[in-house]
Each structure stands twice: as structure tokens, then as C-alpha cells.
Amino acid sequence: MENRRSNNESLQVDVNYMTAEYLGSREGISEAELQAQAETLARAVRAMKDKRPQMAWRELPHNQNDVVDQILDYTRRVKDRFENFVVLGIGGSALGPLAVQQALNHLYYNELPKAKRNGFPRIYIVDNVDPERFAALLDVINPAETLFNVITKSGSTSETMAQFMIVTELLRRVLGDSYSEHIVATTDAAKGNLIGIAQEEKYPLFYVPDGVGGRFSELSAVGLLPAAAAGIDIRELLRGAAFMDRWIEETDQVTENPAYVRAVLHYCAYLKGKNISVMMPYADSLKYFADWYAQLWAESLGKRLNQDGEEVFVGQTPVKALGVTDQHSQVQLYTEGPYDKVVNFLAVGSFRNSVEIPRLYAKVPGVSFLGGHTLNQLMEVERVATEYALVKANRLNNTIVLPEVNPFTIGQLIYLLEVETAFAGELLKIDAFDQPGVEEGKNATYALLGRVGFEDVKEKLKALPAKNQRYILKRPV
Ligand code: PA5
Numbered sequence: 195m196e197n198r199r200s201n202n203e204s205l206q207v208d209v210n211y212m213t214a215e216y217l218g219s220r221e222g223i224s225e226a227e228l229q230a231q232a233e234t235l236a237r238a239v240r241a242m243k244d245k246r247p248q249m250a251w252r253e254l255p256h257n258q259n260d261v262v263d264q265i266l267d268y269t270r271r272v273k274d275r276f277e278n279f280v281v282l283g284i285g286g287s288a289l290g291p292l293a294v295q296q297a298l299n300h301l302y303y304n305e306l307p308k309a310k311r312n313g314f315p316r317i318y319i320v321d322n323v324d325p326e327r328f329a330a331l332l333d334v335i336n337p338a339e340t341l342f343n344v345i346t347k348s349g350s351t352s353e354t355m356a357q358f359m360i361v362t363e364l365l366r367r368v369l370g371d372s373y374s375e376h377i378v379a380t381t382d383a384a385k386g387n388l389i390g391i392a393q394e395e396k397y398p399l400f401y402v403p404d405g406v407g408g409r410f411s412e413l414s415a416v417g418l419l420p421a422a423a424a425g426i427d428i429r430e431l432l433r434g435a436a437f438m439d440r441w442i443e444e445t446d447q448v449t450e451n452p453a454y455v456r457a458v459l460h461y462c463a464y465l466k467g468k469n470i471s472v473m474m475p476y477a478d479s480l481k482y483f484a485d486w487y488a489q490l491w492a493e494s495l496g497k498r499l500n501q502d503g504e505e506v507f508v509g510q511t512p513v514k515a516l517g518v519t520d521q522h523s524q525v526q527l528y529t530e531g532p533y534d535k536v537v538n539f540l541a542v543g544s545f546r547n548s549v550e551i552p553r554l555y556a557k558v559p560g561v562s563f564l565g566g567h568t569l570n571q572l573m574e575v576e577r578v579a580t581e582y583a584l585v586k587a588n589r590l591n592n593t594i595v596l597p598e599v600n601p602f603t604i605g606q607l608i609y610l611l612e613v614e615t616a617f618a619g620e621l622l623k624i625d626a627f628d629q630p631g632v633e634e635g636k637n638a639t640y641a642l643l644g645r646v647g648f649e650d651v652k653e654k655l656k657a658l659p660a661k662n663q664r665y666i667l668k669r670p671v
Contacts (some may be wrong), residue, residue: 207594211590242613249627278340284354288345289409434605461621506623533588
């Protein structure tokens with residue numbers, strides 16, 4: 195094993211290779227470019243302060259002692275009773291739980307015998323309505339041994355409610371009256387359809403607080419319950435987030451603020467045509483953080499209207515990548531393709547395991563040089579080598595280093611990226627917390643499935659011109 199670092203270390207936010215000092219003034223961001231944004235920056239810093247009372251998600255690290263107690267009490271009670279814990283949800287109600295499970299549990303957690311899971315149930319997160327995957331899940335779990343956590347902030351998302359209805363019917367059929375003991379709901383206390391159903395059927399309930407939107411909800415019961423159900427230390431997760439909040443609040447000096455500096459450099463890069471933000475963790479444990487980030491960045495910043503109601507059509511496209519895997523897939527494009535990207539690396543200071551490469555094939559120098567090193571070193575030097583290749587090609591990149599992947603650092607990472615996104619929203623002068631473009635699709639789904647009240651949307655859909663068969667290619671077999 196490598197020397198384990200303390201749980202208390204802070205993330206390291208390294209933005210060297212975003213600057214003109216290293217990349218030259220055509221690609222890199224210069225002091226003068228930052229100075230030119232002084233007014234925008236001052237406005238954004240002010241807005242973050244003024245709007246903090248409305249950003250209830252910012253208080254989650256600080257005000258949830260009771261919620262944490264309730265969650266821990268509940269998970270203690272159900273731990274021995276259930277073999278499986280299944281999250282039913284989508285978007286912000288699934289991606290955070292997925293990212294945190296992958297980061298903080300054994301990478302083959304579900305395959306471990308129960309004793310090695312410290313007696314906690316297996317975790318499955320159903321973030322889609324793919325019929326084959328849903329049927330496959332039902333093939334591998336026994337409903338009688340399963341607790342289903344239905345999570346939906348709005349309490350009305352079609353995908354989640356469909357999953358929930360399938361499960362409810364299945365449980366009723368298999369278990370009769372005791373079915374409701376197999377469901378726990380996480381939703382808004384007042385809005386939506388789930389709350390009424392849950393109250394009527396007497397499901398245990400956890401709440402998504404007001405002012406906490408889906409993609410900013412991982413540190414609420416949305417993420418804390420599934421994490422605790424798998425034995426993750428949720429107090430440490432929140433302690434990490436609280437630490438990051440204190441760091442962020444320490445200074446309004448943008449270049450000294452970990453979230454603001456990342457946001458402003460992305461903003462300046464965007465103004466220079468960098469329309470893509472690649473999230474590339476160098477750790478399988480952080481793989482789903484790229485998915486979580488993609489939703490956070492895309493849904494928060496991709497907007498048609500600014501805060502004054504003018505059409506602006508802004509937003510960087512997030513791309514998910516994984517080191518080193520994508521060195522053999524996407525990095526060619528990153529180093530030689532268009533100058534339209536910022537690459538964000540997530541690096542790990544110390545992995546939780548060390549694997550040595552044996553000294554073999556002494557007569558084959560092209561292979562034997564690997565012997566005696568560790569996979570840990572290989573992973574790290576490949577990240578440094580990719581960083582070098584990007585810098586050499588004048589490509590913007592930056593690195594967040596997690597000293598170790600643990601609940602304290604993951605709490606920091608979640609909070610850092612959330613505040614960075616909110617600050618980027620203020621720089622772009624858009625509302626980072628709505629998602630009108632998603633609502634359109636949701637309403638069309640309701641209309642197509644015949645939901646009452648959406649007849650006008652159905653009419654509009656029908657009014658679309660028919661597709662031209664000339665543009666649909668098919669060949670008889
Ligand atoms: O960020 C958001 O608000 C959305 O992506 C939601 O998380 C997603 O649509 C699921 O919504 P809900 O939790 O209401 O089911």
C-alpha cells in the first residue's frame with residue numbers, strides 16, 4: 195500500500211495551463227483579458243452574495259444535522275432486512291447518487307459478498323427507461339429482498355413515475371399488503387404527484403428542500419440516502435462540502451477563489467471560441483463524475499435567454515472522457531483537432547490500492563521497462579504526459595487534484611463544481627437554475643402519451659410537416 199494521506203486535505207485547483215503565460219496569448223488567457231472582465235466579475239461576485247439566500251443548495255452542508263440523523267437511523271433499520279437498494283430516478287435524481295457510489299465504494303461493490311460490503315445492500319441506480327435494462331434488473335433482484343428509493347424532486351417526471359408504477363405493481367403482486375415496506379420516497383414536500391401518493395400509502399419520506407434544483411441536489415436526501423444505504427460516510431461528505439464553502443467564501447478575489455477562478459477562465463475561454471468543456475477524470479472511481487458534471491454544466495449554462503430576456507444562445511458543450519482509456523480514443527482530437535476545447539483533468543494524489551507491475555521479459559526492453567513500476571505510476575505519468583502533449587499543442591487545460599478519493603474530498607468536489615457552475619451562470623448573465631429547453635420535451639412526451647391538459651401540445655405536434663421519405667434510407671433484405 196502507498197502512504198495513506200490524511201482525510202483532511204484540501205483539493206488542489208491548478209489552472210496554470212489556462213494562462214497565456216504557458217499557452218501564449220492567442221490561446222491562453224492573459225492578465226489583460228481578465229482585467230477586461232473586471233466589471234462583469236464584480237457584478238457576478240455581487241450577484242452570488244445577493245442571491246445566496248435563494249440558493250438553498252448552498253446551505254446543505256450546514257443545515258442538515260436532523261436529516262442526516264433521520265437518514266442514518268432509517269438506513270440502520272433497513273440494512274439487515276434488504277439485499278438490494280434500487281434508486282428509481284433520472285437526471286439530477288440519479289447522476290449524483292451514481293457518481294458518489296462509484297467514487298466511494300468498491301469498484302465491484304455489488305459483486306462482493308455481503309460481509310465485505312459491511313452488511314450493506316447491493317446498490318442499483320436505474321437512470322433510464324430502457325425496457326431491456328429494466329427487465330434485466332428484475333432478472334437479477336428478488337423484489338422480496340429489495341428496497342426501492344423513488345427519487346423525484348418534481349414528483350411528476352414521466353420516466354421516474356413509470357419506473358415507480360412498474361415496481362409498485364410488481365411488489366403488490368408478489369408481496370401483497372406488505373409491499374409498501376419496500377418503498378421509500380424522496381421528493382418535494384408540497385409539489386408534485388408523488389408526495390400525495392407516498393403519504394396515502396404511508397411510505398417513509400425524505401424531502402428535497404425548496405430552492406434545491408435537481409442537478410444541485412446531490413448533497414440533500416437525494417444523494418445522502420442512497421449513499422448511506424451503501425455505508426458511505428455522509429457526515430464526511432457534508433464536512434468536505436462545508437470546508438469547500440468556507441474556502442470559497444474566504445475571498446472575493448476571483449483569482450484566489452477556487453470556484454470563481456475556474457469559472458472565469460472557462461468564461462474567457464468561451465469568449466475565445468472554446469465551446470467545449472471536456473471532463474476527464476484519471477480514475478475509474480471518478481468516471482461518473484464526468485456524467486454528473488455534464489448535466490450540471492449543460493443544463494445550467496445552455497440557455498437561449500439571458501437575465502434581461504434577450505436571446506443569447508450560450509453554453510459550453512460538456513464532453514465526458516476517461517483517462518487513460520480515452521487517450522486511445524479522443525486525445526488525438528484534443529491535441530490536433532479544432533482549438534475549441536478546455537480539458538478539465540481530475541487527478542488522484544494517492545490511490546486506495548497499489549498494484550505492482552512484475553519484472554518480466556528482461557530480454558525485451560520495449561516491455562521490460564514497465565516492470566518494477568506500479569499501475570498507480572503508469573496512470574499518473576500518462577496523465578502528466580497527456581497534459582504535456584496538450585500544453586505543447588497550446589491547448590487549454592486545468593487539473594483538480596483529489597489528494598485521495600474519500601467522502602471528504604468528494605464533498606469538496608461536488609460543492610466546488612456546483613459553485614463554479616452558478617458563478618459561470620452569473621458571468622454569462624443567465625439563469626443557471628431553470629431548464630426550459632427540457633420542459634418542452636417533457637410536455638411533448640405528456641402530449642404523445644395522452645396526458646390530460648396537454649391536448650394543445652398534441653395539436654402542435656400533429657401540425658409538424660410530415661417527414662420526407664426521400665431522406666429516410668432503408669434497403670429491403
Ligand atoms: O436538474 C434538473 O432539475 C433536472 O435534470 C432533473 O433532475 C430531472 O429532470 C429529474 O427531475 P425530477 O427530480 O423532478 O424527477
